[in-house]
Amino acid sequence: METIDKTDKMDRVFQRPEALTKATTHYCPGCGHGVAHRLIAEVLDELGIREQTVGVAPVGCSVLMYNYMNIDMLEAAHGRAPAVATGFKRARPDLTVFCYQGDGDLAAIGMGETIAAAARGEKICVIFVNNATYGMTGGQMAPTTLVGQKTSTSAQGRMSERCGFPIKVAEMLSVLDGPQYIARVSVSSAKYIARAKQAIKKAFEVQQLDLGYSLVEVLSPCPTDWHMTPQQAVNWLEENMLPYYPLGEFKVQGV
Amino acid sequence: MEKLFMTGNEAIAEAAIRSGCLYYFGYPITPQNEIPEYMSTRLPELGGAFLQAESEIAAIYMVYGAAGAGMRVMSSSSSPGISLKQEGLSYIAAAELPCVIVNMMRGGPGLGGIQPSQSDYFQATKGGGHGDYHLFVLAPSTVQEAVSLTGDAFDIADKYRTPVMILGDGIIGQMMEPVEFEQRPRSKEYDKSWALSGAKGRPRNVIKTLYLDPQKLEQHNLKLQDKYQKMKEDVRIEHYLCDDAEIVIAAYGTVARIAKTAVQILRDKGIKVGLLRPITLYPFPYDHFQEIAERIRKVLVVEMSLGQMVEDVKLAVNGKAEVAFYGRTGGIVPSYEEIAAELEKQLF
Amino acid sequence: MSEEKKKERRARIAIDEHFCKGCGLCVDACPQHIIEISSQVTSSGYYPAACPDPQSKCTGCTLCARVCPDVAIEVFVKQKTNHGERE
């Protein structure tokens, strides 16, 4: 830590949010999960709801999220976060409840729970981190892996003849009547990160207003399993994921 | 005291409500549909929540969520649906969350049939899902007993912070009997400071099952094991005409009720037979069997399965008495005549 | 050197090496190009970012902090010019 120059009086204009703990994360250098965590924490602080919020952690690289978020949290089984969040929210409708899930967790093993919770208009927020791979288990093909993208179970690149096409979760869920806010954002660069925070804030506001289900899909780099440097990974994301997964708000009601 | 004429399923639902259970999550399957149906009208009236989940998997994780909020919560299903809940039950046991699950067993394996069966004994008592854990398992043999055990189930769940299973079958669930409900004051307030409520004015609470460090996971498993040892103080068994018995029938649930009639018939014939009816299947009443094995010649285990509880009886008896088995399966319920005839065969 | 000293420092950042994993994303994000990766390894085995900023070029724009996945950067701005902290 640099020593602070006591002679020039300066205001701290950017600091670690209160809703994050002081723990260093286990994430790889340049991993997008860290930015996504921070944005959620900033939103909880800004809305003043850190002490009224309960998070549900997934199984995936972010399974240890409860070590990093300074809030009450439950760990769900792989894919089941929306069901856990539903049970909790039904028991404590006065609290704000969110799920944090990866693409394998949400769009493969947990797709049933995802669609059902969205269709019910369950009053929960889902932060869906799409890094186009299974990070935790070593970079296997995910439901969101791009056609042609190489993974440890699609060494020649995902072939649509055999493995079909990546799922556009935000678009797919936005045709349902239950969701009140659905957006796709990216944490690949400062400009997109600012918009990502706006979207996450809206998603929580939807729940504050008791309107219903909200989901923010966050395109996020996984340098390790993409076998890239952090810089290459954010560039690859912007060049390859943005064209297939357009950013924007797909459903906006009440906020 | 009011006397109501109800199916076992409805009686269990009402008993749960009277024990302070205001949250229910489940998925339709025969023969337990009267439980969710009953809950779907009663719980919203009481300010609780009923939700028909998208699957038994989702339902058990909704239970996990509501239990994490510190609420009394319940789910029910039947064999194939209970199989789907196993991963969730393993998580709930690992996270030490209290809840009550009802399994109205039907014939298996696979889709099997919808007639009564006891073939999920292994699954219920030996863990069922992955990892070193157990459920506390209660087996009622009448509708009235189902009512009182349902109340007890919630207390045991809170006492040990553990999932409790009520193990019945289609007969218990769908038979109508007159039942009395005592208004059950909660025996005590259980500490729920572990529950999640937003980290207000206290350090954050975390409910989790992941222990990456093997030392810590071993410690956690040993802690659970201690709890399972302690549960022995809540073992329950019914001894029926065992004092002078030379041979006893061992049976639980529906079969025990039928076997009781068989015992009466055999007694009328002058045969010194008794009935041992485990009420807790886990923890299993090993000591009671051990003790009785010293003074009887034989135990005839009767089940609606091809032999599951019989393994625990053999373990308990440990060669001190002979253990015989009679079972019907596939949804066939043995008659008392059939059981009596089998016992008479075993006399020689 | 004396010229640099004269220029008034408007803003500065503090990089906490305890959190920094040397990913370099802040280096690319800084419009003033004043962040570099240090050649001194940290106790956790990373080459951390550093911002010596001898010419006091830092504007306090916070872009470096916003892209940092490890929340290793704090940004300080001279009083009265406090802007852009919270959206």
Ligand SMILES: Cc1ncc(C[n+]2csc(CCOP(=O)(O)OP(=O)(O)O)c2C)c(N)n1
């Ligand atoms: C029932 C079950 N199946 C499989 C796994 C193994 N598993 C752990 S994480 C994971 C995939 C994680 O990928 P994703 O959800 O995309 O999250 P990421 O790690 O990329 O953040 C899998 C398959 C598991 N823990 N449980």
Ligand code: SF4
């Ligand atoms: S494997 Fe990928 S998703 Fe997982 S921590 Fe590393 S960079 Fe992040």
Ligand code: SF4
């Ligand atoms: S972005 Fe953060 S972690 Fe990466 S080099 Fe800069 S300060 Fe370090």
Ligand code: SF4
């Ligand atoms: S605050 Fe802006 S100018 Fe200063 S180091 Fe960070 S990115 Fe560069």
